[in-house]
Each structure stands twice: as C-alpha cells, then as structure tokens.
Amino acid sequence: GGVEVRDGGGDGATKDASGPLKLAVVPKAVGADYWNTVKAGAECAAQRAGDVTVQWDGVTAETDVEGQVNLIQNFVTKKVDGIVYAATDSSALAPATDKALAANIPVAMIDSGTSPQPSNVPLYATDNRASAVEAAKLLATELGPGNHEVALVEFQPGSQTNTERVDGFKAGLAQYPNLKLVGQQPSKSDVNEARRVTENILTANPKLAGIFAANEPSVLGAAQAIQAAGKSGKVVIIGWDAAPDEIAGVRSGQISALVVQNPFKMGYFGVDKMVKHLRDKAPLASADTGVTFVTKENIDSAEIKAVLEPSCANPPVQ
Amino acid sequence: MGTIPTETADRDQHPTDAEPPVLEARGIVKRFGHVEALRGADFTVRRGEVVALIGDNGAGKSTLIKTLSGVHPPDEGEIRVGGRPVQFSTPVDARRAGVETVYQDLAVADDLSVAANLYLGREILRSGPLGRLGLLDKRAMRQGAAAALDELGVRIPRVTTPIAMLSGGQRQCVAVARAIIWATNVVILDEPTAALGVVQTGRVLDVVRRARDAGMSVVLVSHNMPQVLEIADRVEVLRLGRRAAQLRADEVTTDDLVAAMTGSTSTDRDER
Amino acid sequence: MGTIPTETADRDQHPTDAEPPVLEARGIVKRFGHVEALRGADFTVRRGEVVALIGDNGAGKSTLIKTLSGVHPPDEGEIRVGGRPVQFSTPVDARRAGVETVYQDLAVADDLSVAANLYLGREILRSGPLGRLGLLDKRAMRQGAAAALDELGVRIPRVTTPIAMLSGGQRQCVAVARAIIWATNVVILDEPTAALGVVQTGRVLDVVRRARDAGMSVVLVSHNMPQVLEIADRVEVLRLGRRAAQLRADEVTTDDLVAAMTGSTSTDRDER
Amino acid sequence: MSSVEATAGTQRGELSDWLRERVSHAVSEFTAATALVVLFIALTFASPYFLTADNLFNIGAQTAVIAIIATAQTMVIITKGIDLSVGSVAALAGVLGAMVVRDLGFSVWAATAVAIGVGALAGLLNGLLVTVARIPPFIATLGTMSVGRGLVFIITGAVGVYGLPRSFQLLGNGEILGIPFAVVITVLVAVGVAFLLSQTRFGQYTYAMGSNLEAARRSGVRVGRHLTGVYVLAGVLVGLGGMIAASRVNSGQPNYGISLELDVIAAAVIGGASLFGGQGRIVGTIIGAFLIALVRNGAVLLDISIHYQQVIVGVIIWAAVYFDQYRRRRLESRG
Amino acid sequence: MSSVEATAGTQRGELSDWLRERVSHAVSEFTAATALVVLFIALTFASPYFLTADNLFNIGAQTAVIAIIATAQTMVIITKGIDLSVGSVAALAGVLGAMVVRDLGFSVWAATAVAIGVGALAGLLNGLLVTVARIPPFIATLGTMSVGRGLVFIITGAVGVYGLPRSFQLLGNGEILGIPFAVVITVLVAVGVAFLLSQTRFGQYTYAMGSNLEAARRSGVRVGRHLTGVYVLAGVLVGLGGMIAASRVNSGQPNYGISLELDVIAAAVIGGASLFGGQGRIVGTIIGAFLIALVRNGAVLLDISIHYQQVIVGVIIWAAVYFDQYRRRRLESRG
Numbered sequence A: 001g002g003v004e005v006r007d008g009g010g011d012g013a014t015k016d017a018s019g020p021l022k023l024a025v026v027p028k029a030v031g032a033d034y035w036n037t038v039k040a041g042a043e044c045a046a047q048r049a050g051d052v053t054v055q056w057d058g059v060t061a062e063t064d065v066e067g068q069v070n071l072i073q074n075f076v077t078k079k080v081d082g083i084v085y086a087a088t089d090s091s092a093l094a095p096a097t098d099k100a101l102a103a104n105i106p107v108a109m110i111d112s113g114t115s116p117q118p119s120n121v122p123l124y125a126t127d128n129r130a131s132a133v134e135a136a137k138l139l140a141t142e143l144g145p146g147n148h149e150v151a152l153v154e155f156q157p158g159s160q161t162n163t164e165r166v167d168g169f170k171a172g173l174a175q176y177p178n179l180k181l182v183g184q185q186p187s188k189s190d191v192n193e194a195r196r197v198t199e200n201i202l203t204a205n206p207k208l209a210g211i212f213a214a215n216e217p218s219v220l221g222a223a224q225a226i227q228a229a230g231k232s233g234k235v236v237i238i239g240w241d242a243a244p245d246e247i248a249g250v251r252s253g254q255i256s257a258l259v260v261q262n263p264f265k266m267g268y269f270g271v272d273k274m275v276k277h278l279r280d281k282a283p284l285a286s287a288d289t290g291v292t293f294v295t296k297e298n299i300d301s302a303e304i305k306a307v308l309e310p311s312c313a314n315p316p317v318q
Numbered sequence B, C: 001m002g003t004i005p006t007e008t009a010d011r012d013q014h015p016t017d018a019e020p021p022v023l024e025a026r027g028i029v030k031r032f033g034h035v036e037a038l039r040g041a042d043f044t045v046r047r048g049e050v051v052a053l054i055g056d057n058g059a060g061k062s063t064l065i066k067t068l069s070g071v072h073p074p075d076e077g078e079i080r081v082g083g084r085p086v087q088f089s090t091p092v093d094a095r096r097a098g099v100e101t102v103y104q105d106l107a108v109a110d111d112l113s114v115a116a117n118l119y120l121g122r123e124i125l126r127s128g129p130l131g132r133l134g135l136l137d138k139r140a141m142r143q144g145a146a147a148a149l150d151e152l153g154v155r156i157p158r159v160t161t162p163i164a165m166l167s168g169g170q171r172q173c174v175a176v177a178r179a180i181i182w183a184t185n186v187v188i189l190d191e192p193t194a195a196l197g198v199v200q201t202g203r204v205l206d207v208v209r210r211a212r213d214a215g216m217s218v219v220l221v222s223h224n225m226p227q228v229l230e231i232a233d234r235v236e237v238l239r240l241g242r243r244a245a246q247l248r249a250d251e252v253t254t255d256d257l258v259a260a261m262t263g264s265t266s267t268d269r270d271e272r
Numbered sequence D, E: 001m002s003s004v005e006a007t008a009g010t011q012r013g014e015l016s017d018w019l020r021e022r023v024s025h026a027v028s029e030f031t032a033a034t035a036l037v038v039l040f041i042a043l044t045f046a047s048p049y050f051l052t053a054d055n056l057f058n059i060g061a062q063t064a065v066i067a068i069i070a071t072a073q074t075m076v077i078i079t080k081g082i083d084l085s086v087g088s089v090a091a092l093a094g095v096l097g098a099m100v101v102r103d104l105g106f107s108v109w110a111a112t113a114v115a116i117g118v119g120a121l122a123g124l125l126n127g128l129l130v131t132v133a134r135i136p137p138f139i140a141t142l143g144t145m146s147v148g149r150g151l152v153f154i155i156t157g158a159v160g161v162y163g164l165p166r167s168f169q170l171l172g173n174g175e176i177l178g179i180p181f182a183v184v185i186t187v188l189v190a191v192g193v194a195f196l197l198s199q200t201r202f203g204q205y206t207y208a209m210g211s212n213l214e215a216a217r218r219s220g221v222r223v224g225r226h227l228t229g230v231y232v233l234a235g236v237l238v239g240l241g242g243m244i245a246a247s248r249v250n251s252g253q254p255n256y257g258i259s260l261e262l263d264v265i266a267a268a269v270i271g272g273a274s275l276f277g278g279q280g281r282i283v284g285t286i287i288g289a290f291l292i293a294l295v296r297n298g299a300v301l302l303d304i305s306i307h308y309q310q311v312i313v314g315v316i317i318w319a320a321v322y323f324d325q326y327r328r329r330r331l332e333s334r335g
C-alpha cells in the first residue's frame, strides 16, 4: 500500500567542507560531571582543529529517548555538518542515525552506539558490560576469601547503560560463589535517593561487606550513607565515574576503586575524527577509548592524572 | 379555622374516587445516616390539580420531592403512578413516568447553552444512521427551544447563550420552562419563585396555571402563604417528615397553614 | 395610590432635616463592561429606620448594595456616611464605617465553625504579646458567639459546628446574626428570607425590628411586597439602575409598589 | 434583565447566534493561536531551515504523540477531571505492544490493538475508581500512575523491549503520500474527537458533566457509565499514543512518558481548557501542543540550550493563561 | 432543623464541643494513622532490623525533607491551591545554598538563609501570579516548575555543586543529643505550622480562603496579601527543605526533586487534606509522609524491588483516600 517505513539508507557521501564547520555534539543527557568532560574533550578538539564550532545540546534525562530522537532530527533539519552523539537507547536511535546519513550528514557515536550500527558510523566508547565484569572482580579481590554479602546500587532501571552495567556486574559476580548479592536498589541518578536506599540496605544487611554503585550520583550517595553509618572503610565501595568528590573518596579510603572511562577522549575523538573526515575525507573507524581502574595506589600516577584532570594542553588521547 | 383537616392516618381516604391519583407517595421513609428526613410521609397528587407542599425549613419537603423524582430512592414506602406501584431508582425512571422537577438547588449546566440545557438528557438526534451514532440535530434543538420558550411566554435572550450569562431570574425561568415542556403527568416545582421579582413570579404562576389547564398536575413547594392560597387547589402540610394535614385551599387562611406547619393545632398527632 | 412619590431628580430633598442621613448614595454609576447595572442611582438611609429597597430582577439592587458595602467600588457618584463623603474601596472600609451586609449569595466559609464565621475578619486575639503574634482567643470567640446568638434568639446547634453541616435556613440565620452583631450604623440585608420558612422569616423580621429599636438603620431587599409593607418604614424603588420612587410604607399598597417597580405609573420618568 | 432582552431565537438571529457561539469559543484559542503564528513567522525569519517541508513534517511527527495524548487529557479535563497516569499507561501500552510483536509474533496491527486495549483497561480502572469508588480524579490517576509504572518495570524486568522487526516502525516512522503516518493518525484522532465533543450526545454529556455533574445526573445522564466512558476513550487514545511512541523509537521503553502528564496538561491549558471543567476544545489543545513543539524545535534551530527552553516554555504557559483569563474577564464583563 | 437543635454553646456543652471538634478533625487522619500503625507492627515482626534506634533515626532523617515540603504543600492545598514547583524550587535553593558556601565562603547558616530567601522569592512569585495575574495555581506553579528547573541548570551549568566544607553537612547529617538534626527541624516546622494553622489568625484566614475566597474577601480578609503570604511561607519551607536535602548529600544537585511534588501531594492527601480546599492538617500530612517512607524502608528491608514499591504506594494512595471518603460520607450522614 501507500504506507511504508521511510528508508534511512543514503550514499553517505559527504559534502565538500573546507570552510568553517558546525558540529552538533549530543550527550545522553546534560547535567553530570561525566558529560561535561565529554564536552571539554569535544571543544578541545574543535579548538585545535580551528574554525569548528560545537553546538552542545541534550535532553535533561537519559530516559527521554524520544526527546533525543527529536533532537537529532532537529539537528538534521538544521543541516549541521556532522553529528557526534551518545545514544540513550541503541535500538531507538538507529533510525535517527539513518535519517542523518540519508541527509548526507555524517555521524559519529560516542559512549554508546546504536544497534544496528551502520558500518560508516564509528563508535568511540568503552565496553560498559566488560568494565562492569571487571568491577565485580575488583570487589572480589578487595574483599578476599571467605563469604561476603554485597549489594548493588543501580541508577535508572530500564535505561540501556544501566542494564549493561548491572548485567556485567552480575555476570562477574557469578564467578565468585563466595559473594552473595543481598540487595539491589536504584538511585534514579539522585544522590539523595542513593543515600536513602543505601542506608536501608545497610540496615537490612548489617553484615554487608561491599557495594558496587553504578554511576556518579549512586557512588556519592552510597559513600555518604556508609560514612553516616560509621562504616567507612569497613564496607568496600567499588564505584564508577570520577567526579571530584569520588576522587576525594578514593584518597580518603572511603572508596576502594573507581571504574573510570575516558570521556574526554570520547568527546575529543568524536570531533577530531569527524573534522578529519569532513576535511580530509579520512575514513571513520571505531576505537576503544579505554577504561582505567583508579585506586588509592595509582591515583597519583601521571597516566591516571591525565585521565582524571584532562586539560587541552595535554589531552589524554593517545 | 375554616375546616377540620383530613387526618394523615386515614390512608384510604378516597376509596370512592373514580380515578386513582396520578402520583402518590405512601409511608415514605428516608434516612441520611442518623437523620430521618422522612418518617413515613404520604403525599397525593390528583389529575389536573395544583397541590402546594408546605412545611417548616427542614420539614423534608425537598427530600420528599427528590424521592418522587428518583434522585433519592426511598428507604421504605412506595410510590404509585396512576395507582400502580413503581420503583424510581434514577431520575430517568421518574421522567419516563412523566414526572418533571425543578429543584430548589437549580440543576442547570452553566457552560451549556439555554437550548442544550432544555434538551439535556433528551437530545434530538439526526435521523438515520448518523443519529444512531449519537449525532445531534442542533438546529432542531435551537428551533424547538426557541418555540417552546416563546409559547410559554418566557423571555430569555438567544437560546445559544450559555446559562452562565443569565441572571438568577432568567435561570429560574429556563429551569421552569424545561420542566413544563417535558412533563406529561406531573410538574414539581421546589420553591421556584424564591429569588424572583414580582413580575417574574407572576409569570411563573401563569405558567403553572396554564400547565394545569392543559391537564397536568403541579406540585408547588413554597414558603409564601398568600401565594400558596392564591394558586393552589389543595395544600399538603409536611412536619417532621410526615404529612401533618391535607387542606383545601379555598377553605383555609394563612394562619391555618402556619398552625398546621408549626403543629400548634389539634392536627398535631404525629409529634415524636 | 396613597401618595405622589418624591421624584428622584430632586437631590436635596430634605434640606431641613436636622440630622444628615447615616448612609447615602448619590448618582452611583456602575458598569460591568457594556452592562450598566447602575445608571446614577440614589439611595438614602436615615437613622433608626427600616428602608426597603425593591425592584425588578436585574434592577441593580444587589449591585447598589455591593457598592454601599465596598465590594464593588462605584465608577461614578459618591457615598456619604453621616453627611461626609467616603471612599469604600474594600469591604473593610464599609465595615469600619459601621455598615454590615448580608449578601444575596451568602458569603460564609463552609469549613469554618459558626463561631469562626461570626468572627471572620474580626478575630479576638489573646491579650499580650501572643496576641500581637496573631494568636486567637478561641474560647472567648466561642463564648461571645454563643452569647450573641442567644441574645438574638437565633437557634443554632453548637457554635463549633462547621457551617457545612447547617441547613439553608440555619446558615441564613448565622449570616444575619453576624451582620447584626457587628453593625453599629447600618445593617443591609439582601433578600435574607427568600429561602426561609414562615417561622424563620418571622424570626429574622424580629431581629430586624430589634436592631431598629436599638437605634440602628436597616436596609432590606425583598421581593415579598406584603413583607415589605409590614416591616419597612420607607420604601425605595430601583428601576433600570436608577431610583424610581421613594415612598412611605404606611401610605402605599402592594399595587403601588408593583406599579413603581414596573414603571407603569407617572413616576416613570427615567425610562431610557 | 435590564438592558438586552429579546424574544428567544427569532429567525433573524440565527446567523448572529451562530457567530456569537463561534466567537465565544474562539476566545480561548485566540491567544494560543496568535502566539503560534507569531512564533512561526519569527522562526521563518530567524532560521533558513525552519520553513522546509522536511522540518515541518518532522515537527508534525514529533508532536503527534503529545497531541494525541493531550487530546485524551482534554476530554478528561472537560469533565472536571485530570489524568496523571497518561505517561505510565502510554509506557505500559507501548511496552506490551512491543512484547507481543517480539515474543508472540503479532503483526503491528494486532500489537496496536493490544496497546489500545491496555489503554482502555487502564482508562476503565481510572473511570471506576472515580465513579464507583468515588476517589477524586487527581488521586485516582496518581495511584494509577504509580501502579502502572511499577507494572511496566515488573513486566519488562526493567529492560527495554528490543529486537523488533522493521515493520514495527510503521506507525511512528511510516509515511503515506509523503506525509508522516503519525501525523495522519493525529489529524484523524483530533478531528474525530473534536467532532465527538461538538456534534454528538457523548460530547454534550461530557461538557454537561464537567459543568454540573449533579445537573447532568438529574437530567437523566447516566453519569457513572458516561464518565467511565470518557476515561476509557481517553485510555484508548493514550494506548494508541504509547504505541506510536514505541514505534518511533522502535522499541518498548519502560521509562517512556515520565512527566508526560505535565506536557499534555500544559498543551490543553494553553489551548483554553479549564481545570474547573466544562470548557476546552480540541483545536485549542492541538494549537497548544504545537506551540510547545515549536519552541523546542526553534530552540535547536537557533542554538538555544535545553535549559533556556524550559524557561521559555514556563513563561509561555504563564502568558497564555494570563492573556486568556484577561480576555475572558473582558468578554464576560461585556456580557 | 427537624431533629437536633440546642441553644448555642451552653457551658455544659464546652467539653463535648471540644471533643466533637477534635473527633471530626481526627477522622481525616484516622485511616492514615491506622495504616501507619499496622505497617509499623507488621514490619517489626517481619524484619529484625526494623525496630532499631538506628533504623528509626534513618527513617526520620530520610523523611525529614519530604515531611517539611509536604507541610508547605498542605498549607497551599488548604487554600484550594496546589504547588507543583516545590521540586524545582528546592533544587534551586539547595544549589544556590551550596554555591554561596563554595564560591563566596558563606557560613552554613548564611547559606541556609540564602536558600530560604530563594524559596521565599519563588513563593512570592507564585503568590503574585495567583493573586495579581489571577493565573490558577496549577498553571502558575507549573510555569514556575519549568522556569525554576531551567534556572537551576543554567546557573550550575548542569553540574552538581561539589567541594563543600564538612560543616555544610550540619543540617542534614548533624545530630543533637543523638537525634538527627533534620528530625529536630522537621518537628519544629511541623509543630510550628500546625500551631499557626490551628491557633492563629493567619491559620484561620488560610482555611477561610480555601473554603470560600469571596466570603473571606467580603469579611475583610486582605485575600491578595494573605494568599501571597501563604505561598511565601510555603516557599520558605521548600527552601529550607532544599537546603537540608543538599546538606544530606553534601552537594548541590541540579537534578534534585524531580517529581517531588507528587510525593508531597500524596503525603498531604493521604493525611486528609482536600484538593477542594478548606481542609487538611499538618499531623495528617506528617503521618502520610511517614507512611510512604515506611513503605519504602520496609520494602528494602524485606528486599522487595523498587517496582513493587511503586505498586504498593499507588494502592495505598487509593486505599487511604477511598476509606477517608467513605468515612466522611458516613460521618456526614450521621451529622
């Protein structure tokens, strides 16, 4: 009949763009330290390339998948020269990517890709699931032999990143029969909520030995709950992300380890490779931006410092 | 006192009447929790008469009327239409039996037009399949409303005006007109002239007379004794939720009515 | 007709009166958008008299009363209290001047108790610094309310009952009592007995008489002509937003009043 | 009665009656429509990308779901109710619609029927809570909102429903004669509901109940049944909207529609619906929905950040209602 | 007038008057209080960790912010209003309170004053929108909600405010004689507002305005000023609550309080406040807030997932209001 799904396929050929470039860079959501580091990376790359402006815009909640679809579409309408973005949902954003490509706007994904991921769209990211498996290993190592109770503070059930990290952590945990998952509660990415659920988990499980908190607000809230309960250092925290207060927590021993991605590099790569693609016709290819495990021991090493305190003078992008 | 009132206890007081009453309430009891608003109330309406229902504030007049029009199903007792017992469990049942009511707390929908209010619950639908889908024939309703109001001599601005824009007196006129238009048996008016000026009151009373002349029965609740004596054929007095007296209007004075309402006469047998 | 009514146009009609009127409206104009509810209305209340204000539905009675009590500031014209021009821009101003009003659309707060309603806007505060913080002396208000209602002979259940639990008649009694209690100069009653039974009506009229005997002036709006003639000393007639006549109650009949309201007599000079 | 009073409905008055009725309705929508036009023109000048077929189609498709659900909300608001559960119910419908396709191999049409059925059930629940249990609408639907969201998570295990066939995108991303299918559906829904409200007995009763429930009851309207019907119909539209939303993102999202209720209430209110019941029209609601969408679209085109968008939307809500109230007061006093 | 009628307020009646008044108020809270007690006992048996000083203090501290903001909401609801902006305003207050400490070196007390000032300003804005611009409260505060959230993000650049001194935690994590400071503040606020509402002229006017605004106006209440005052006082409490929330997590969170309005409205309504105005008491609201908190706490202790918690909270909202309505109807008809 007359009704059909709009085909997203395009030839992918890019226009000639030797002049000034305007790139849209879209995080999953605005409002976290992590994404601001991405932004810093993107702007650093734009500044180094010269004559490139970055339009930074995003939805306010990672759960607003449809909002992000609309946003990408509006950028396509605006005919930006390239779109660099992190998909809030791999499946949901695939058509949006297709539409951009169909309009001859090249796309680069950062942090989270789409499914399917077109071959001409690169992904600059770390593997959330694999890193979460590592986090479980770290927790097991930290706790040592013997039976231990552990808990998980997730952030937004139903969002894809959350699902990946939770799955990864549980898969990692499965390799350690001496660790028992006794509690799993969401923080809804709200520090107050994270603190509240952690307090209640601690009450319900006085023998709790370790917690994995899966993003920045979750880590901060969990650390505060543990501190308020007078159990700092007694309950091992493995966290994610590297907000200043998290780093301080590692230094003070409250937090045993942090899984730290390299958001600066994601933003930097996204813009840098996109500009090279547009100006020099360089093909776009995916790259793993790597993950670092920050502990009290390695926190002052130069390599970690570069990741934790990225600056455009010395970008951690090698 | 002009006459000794017929006693309430005498239920089968008109066994010889050829025609049964068009509307009759027998031993109605209505409780609101612990308040017994009606305690075995009787009430009779005959064909083509104007009956006034009077009583003190809180005597139960409005409650009785609401049981007669299906708003409050009674807890005990029975209602008869043309001699046959009926069950009025919703206002629709009463309307089906040809009983139309103007309530003391005017029940009109402010945001709807005069015409829509007149036809509320009885909309004219388009003929054919569209009508079966609920499609309104607005034009027919506008014209019908205008004609009906004209005929009744009720003066109202355009029938498309929302009721919210009318004055209190005009709203009252619309409510009365609405009841008169649809009634086939009995029109019940609960204090219809309380807020009306002398002229408007006269007009409502005219409408009442015309309805009676057309063969309908009218029940009028009023606190205005001269008005009651002027228009009613018969007066029924309610006190403390029971019938205290039945009186012929042309045989009593205002003082008799007041005495019957307040229970300061020998009719007062039902004091609790 | 008993007397030729004083004409409205004659503004300085009582230059010889020793005392100026306690409350007087001169040439009041009040517009609601394009509707001119008052078109230069005059109105006079003298000390210790009961004045009835009558007129057809929509004549502007309630609007006039609302300008006299500060609810609607007038667009033109002036209000005088004891001969001195005043500005009533809020109800508080009128109350300060000793003018208390019972509105047609009863203004009571359903969720508050009888006592709280009687004292609304005039709460008794505790003495001392607590009082300056707004602390209520509830006990004093309960007792004051009970005493005042007793004195007026108004029968009401406990003063702590929320108004929502009272019958319409009882609410009306509370509203009237409230006005009478606080008035020092003038009590204005806008159709206070419209919903009341004969007995309750009598009680309100008693209260009106007692207020007059205590030296207060009473303005009574009513559509009940016999009642007007029974209680009023003087009648002012409003038609189409203007004073149509001033009459002495003991010199006129109901028919005169109706004629003045409808404009079917020679007093009808203001027809537009 | 002092000034204007004519004998009712003379033939001569018919046309002017008709006009008056239209004009009085239109007041509610006038402000919103004006704002819409002004914004439209401003954006046309401000951005070369705005007035393009692609962009207008996009705006249409982006607004479709909001417009459909705002239409449902408007019906409920007219009855003096409110439906806070629209977001949860839309998510539930979308997720279940996606699940039956993925797990049971339903066609997209059958899945749409399932989504609509889910919406209808939720609407029935709301309706019964309001009419039978006599819980005020705000509370009844607040409960449904919470319960509905909980159910979505329980059913999905808090994981989005993925792996859908391409055909699932039909409703959300399909086109018909070059027009987004979602837009076509929205137009059909809006016209249908507008017709229902203005031309049928169902509509008449809806306004009557919102205006004076007791009057409607005493006039013989079966208010329980009818009010429940309004909630069910609203639920049907919410279910449809949820399905389109799922289709647009090609997956069932358990987090869909969080705080959607505020957006659609804002659209209805900007368009002239009154939370006090008895007033509101679909055309106004659609205008309101597009006004909000246009702000969002324009903000991206003009490089205004999301944060400023929120400020702007808030100010527009204030302004629309302020001017509407102001005009109403003036109109009323002109009587 | 047929049945009970006594001469008003005889001395003999004083005590029973007092009782009646108390009892009639208490009906609203009875259902909620019963549910609270039942839940409390059930949890005591179900979990050995429930009835411990630590856990009870935790619940107290966790509920403090909700309880304080629900108290503010109750005042507004009594006036027949509603305040949807509480979440945004609390976030704004907390963020600004944190910023003045971090960037300007304010003491925690001065920062609290700033947060309260921010809340008061937002309340003033709401009050003026309602009284001067005559925008209905739902819409006025919906706009403030949107604008407020936008401002929080603009001011913070959407990043949490970190790097605060330890003293910043005083309000949220401090203790006084072993009792959480936040709990002490909550008790003071609740007692203070309850006293204000029941014993002062301000309270009397608040109920009067919610009951019949026009009656209050004609009785000489300066309704514009007074209604604005209620919104300002509510704003003050919201600002305080936002500061405590920030203090509890030792940072200013721009995302704080999203959909907080629904939680606090639920608390007020469960505790017997009526959205139709004129009714509601603080003790009921506090009970409502703790009921919700207890459900959440108990769910974690019993390891019930968040999803079931949402279902349970929804059902409790329905049940509380259903039984309250039911009891009210019975009481009224016994009246």
Ligand SMILES: Nc1ncnc2c1ncn2[C@@H]1O[C@H](COP(=O)(O)OP(=O)(O)OP(=O)(O)O)[C@@H](O)[C@H]1O
Binding pocket: B032, B035, B036, B037, B055, B056, B057, B058, B059, B060, B061, B062, B063, B064, B104, C166, C167, C168, C169, C195, C196, C197, E001, E002, E003, E332, E333
């Ligand atoms: N819905 C109700 N719930 C509880 N009590 C009611 C209800 N309706 C009426 N009552 C009570 O029943 C009694 C009779 O009331 P009703 O309204 O029938 O009196 P009435 O004779 O019409 O008085 P009025 O002349 O004042 O209109 C009163 O005590 C009243 O308080």
Ligand SMILES: Nc1ncnc2c1ncn2[C@@H]1O[C@H](COP(=O)(O)OP(=O)(O)OP(=O)(O)O)[C@@H](O)[C@H]1O
Binding pocket: B166, B167, B168, B169, B195, B196, B197, C032, C035, C036, C037, C055, C056, C057, C058, C059, C060, C061, C062, C063, C064, C104, D001, D002, D003, D332, D333, D335
């Ligand atoms: N607030 C208002 N807005 C617009 N018009 C009004 C308002 N109040 C009164 N009017 C109009 O002013 C005129 C006078 O009304 P008013 O209420 O003063 O009459 P009234 O003499 O008290 O009548 P009634 O005997 O019916 O109480 C009427 O035409 C009425 O519609």
Ligand SMILES: [Mg+2]
Binding pocket: B061, B062, B063, B104, B190
């Ligand atoms: Mg009655």
Ligand SMILES: [Mg+2]
Binding pocket: C061, C062, C063, C104, C190
């Ligand atoms: Mg009047």
